[in-house]
Amino acid sequence: MPGETKRTGDPMDGSLRGGTEDGPRDIMREREHPDMMVPPVTDSGTLPNLRFSFSDTHVKLCDGGWTREVTERELPVAKTISGVNMRLNPGETMTGVRELHWHLENEWAYMISGAARVTIIDLEGTMHVDDVPAGDLWFFPTGLPHSIQALADGCEFLLAFDDGAFSEEYTLLLSDFLAHIPPEVIAKNFGWSQEIVELLPKDELYIFPALTPGPLADDLPRGVEPGSGTPYTFHISQASPVDCPGGRVTVIDGSNFPITTISCAVVEVDPGGMRELHWHPNNDEWQFFLAGYARMTVFNTGSVARTFNYLAGDVGTVPRATGHYVENIGDTRMRYLALFASPQFQEVSLQQWLAKLPPALVKAHLNLPDDVIAKLKKDRQLVVAGTPRSER
Numbered sequence: 076m077p078g079e080t081k082r083t084g085d086p087m088d089g090s091l092r093g094g095t096e097d098g099p100r101d102i103m104r105e106r107e108h109p110d111m112m113v114p115p116v117t118d119s120g121t122l123p124n125l126r127f128s129f130s131d132t133h134v135k136l137c138d139g140g141w142t143r144e145v146t147e148r149e150l151p152v153a154k155t156i157s158g159v160n161m162r163l164n165p166g167e168t169m170t171g172v173r174e175l176h177w178h179l180e181n182e183w184a185y186m187i188s189g190a191a192r193v194t195i196i197d198l199e200g201t202m203h204v205d206d207v208p209a210g211d212l213w214f215f216p217t218g219l220p221h222s223i224q225a226l227a228d229g230c231e232f233l234l235a236f237d238d239g240a241f242s243e244e245y246t247l248l249l250s251d252f253l254a255h256i257p258p259e260v261i262a263k264n265f266g267w268s269q270e271i272v273e274l275l276p277k278d279e280l281y282i283f284p285a286l287t288p289g290p291l292a293d294d295l296p297r298g299v300e301p302g303s304g305t306p307y308t309f310h311i312s313q314a315s316p317v318d319c320p321g322g323r324v325t326v327i328d329g330s331n332f333p334i335t336t337i338s339c340a341v342v343e344v345d346p347g348g349m350r351e352l353h354w355h356p357n358n359d360e361w362q363f364f365l366a367g368y369a370r371m372t373v374f375n376t377g378s379v380a381r382t383f384n385y386l387a388g389d390v391g392t393v394p395r396a397t398g399h400y401v402e403n404i405g406d407t408r409m410r411y412l413a414l415f416a417s418p419q420f421q422e423v424s425l426q427q428w429l430a431k432l433p434p435a436l437v438k439a440h441l442n443l444p445d446d447v448i449a450k451l452k453k454d455r456q457l458v459v460a461g462t463p464r465s466e467r
């Protein structure tokens with residue numbers, strides 16, 4: 076190499092491939108993505124972009140909170156799911172409410188912080204009401220109208236819709252519906268006078284403050300006890316986390332949340348740990364990183380592989396059936412949601428497959444000694460353990 080000396084942050088690796096960088100540069104961003112600045116030597120060819128941060132989105136500010144979204148517009152490869160991050164404000168007397176609405180897509184949600192009261196009416200005309208605290212989920216099927224309102228402490232949540240082209244701008248709002256129906260039709264429908272019709276809002280409300288909800292029991296339909304739950308909400312205490320060598324995984328899919336057509340794995344990876352090499356036969360994976368620092372390599376046909384880094388607030392995506400791992404490269408626990416627009420969570424573990432093949436077949440492919448093949452783990456590991464980078 077002709078006279079280059081690596082400085083911190085330069086796109087140059089230990090063997091001095093690459094070179095120094097004079098800029099222009101955004102050095103903070105470059106340091107957040109070390110595996111893009113200095114990709115592993117195993118990276119090859121091109122893949123579509125597989126990362127987009129909610130921090131790079133346009134935020135819609137409202138009187139009662141805010142919302143932002145990562146759709147196919149931001150991350151074109153993500154065709155199966157789009158995501159919305161929404162905040163509804165706290166308050167002792169008024170809290171943020173997401174206006175009554177419905178939409179074509181199925182809606183799945185994960186409460187990140189705080190708690191909300193949600194309502195949904197089903198096709199039999201039964202109203203379902205529940206409170207959803209942090210870690211809990213809901214699923215609202217296509218076309219059924221629903222509401223979300225923060226309890227006194229406010230709330231923030233992730234919404235996922237089973238169409239990458241969905242946008243929060245494409246929902247059917249109560250106020251918008253009535254504002255676009257002739258007033259005499261509204262009067263006839265409800266048996267109202269024109270004076271009453273005049274009271275209706277002229278513009279959409281979307282996210283606005285409304286009286287803080289009282290005790291759940293006050294809003295429940297007659298005969299329903301608080302704590303009895305609904306088919307449309309899922310309390311994470313109902314799930315069974317799987318303890319793994321390097322973390323834990325909680326799957327919420329049609330097997331324990333029968334109404335959902337969107338499956339989810341809540342993945343926690345301890346420092347140094349790694350979601351094992353695997354792939355998903357049935358659908359693309361749409362990830363939302365909740366905490367920590369990760370890297371992921373995705374391998375596809377044509378000897379193509381590319382490595383990306385992920386921070387809290389990032390969205391990642393993995394095309395169906397492509398090989399990948401997700402490694403915790405930080406010093407704190409890394410957490411992410413893995414979502415699939417399919418009712419069942421499905422995966423193939425590379426290690427389990429190799430462990431259960433005839434050993435001679437594995438040896439013929441990988442040149443491994445018999446004792447190494449014999450020690451391959453026959454159970455899915457989900458998350459393997461490892462030494463944190465800071466201790467290596």
Ligand code: MN
Pocket residue numbers: 176177178182215221246
């Ligand atoms: Mn909705």
Ligand code: MN
Pocket residue numbers: 353354355360393399413
């Ligand atoms: Mn995966």
